[in-house]
Amino acid sequence: MNRRHMRLVFFWILMVAIAWSALRLTVVEPKDPVQLGQALFSDPILSEDRSISCASCHIPEYAFSDTTALSKGVHGRLGVRNTPSAMNLLSRSHFFWDGRAATLEAQAIGPIENPVEMNLPIDSAVARLRADARYSRWFMEIYDEEPSVHLLTSALAAFEQSLETSSAYDRYMAGDEDAISESAKRGIEIFNVKGRCFECHFGPDMTGDEFRNIGLYDEIKYKDKGRFDQTKNPEDLGKFKTPGLRNVAVTGPYMHDGSFETLAQIIDYYDRPAHFLPHSMGRDTIFNTNLGLTDQEKLDLEAFLIALTADQFVHLLD
DSSP states (O other), X not given: OOHHXXXXXXXXXXXXXXXXXXXXXXXXXXXXXHHHHHHHHTOGGGSTTSOOOHHHHSBGGGTTBOXXXXXXXXXXXXXXXXXXXXXXXXXXXOBSTTOOBSSHHHHHHHHHHOTTTTOOOHHHHHHHHHHSHHHHHHHHHHHSSOOOHHHHHHHHHHHHHTOOOOOXXXXXXXXXXXXXXXXXXXXXXXXXXXXXXXXXXOTTTTOOOOEEOOSOOOSSSOOOOBTHHHHOOGGGTTBEEOOOOTTGGGSOSBSTTOOBOSHHHHHHHHHSHHHHOTTOSSOOGGGSSOOXXXXXXXXXXXXXXXXXXXXXXXXXXX
């Protein structure tokens, strides 16, 4: 390498070092558990090889969901279920598709320790935080304690609990008749009555926090046993947690395996579940008859679902 090339290499190393120093200087100093949780959520320090963070799969710009059917963890390992949105979880009673966690704090440990996700024992994660001067100081300033499993999961839960959204639909329900389209207004009626969506999707976030077998289990193509893996109850074969519907228009792909790409496909499926998978096993009786939706009714129903999008994500609809 000649002298000119050496000077160029040195120059770029210096520029990278300056940029990195500037980036570290602009990091917002967390002042409360929510801000600390946000820092942890976005930091790859919690993964085995420091290559991914919670935000790698729960992408903030996409309503804290992923844009692929299955997410990649450390070393490119592929997950087995679709990444759900991490927003609007404040009132949830179960977490993960199979409901194996009862609190956000318990849920936070799962991805960190999961071998196909972040693959880091939780005690090792805490040891890393204690060895990091910034995190050690931040935990002491906020909690007056060194990092621990309890405080790590509490901070992450506090951040996720802050991710609540509202939408044009909420403004309509508050009395603004112009907040949503006439099509979306018709869609509300279809959602509640003919479409039978309200049977499972009710409450402020449009979920009853129940487990349902919607017909995507046949032990041939669809082999995921869902809730059964946790309870070992045969009645739970093929059941999955009913997701909330806020921001649903921008959080595809859909279903527990990400096998549906669009809302239109979802609506077509629920219109005729048996047509899609004739020999499904244990399908809930609510899905045993066709809905008989017209093309316009499907469009109206989709318009309502789109109206559940928070303002900060409306641009994604284009």
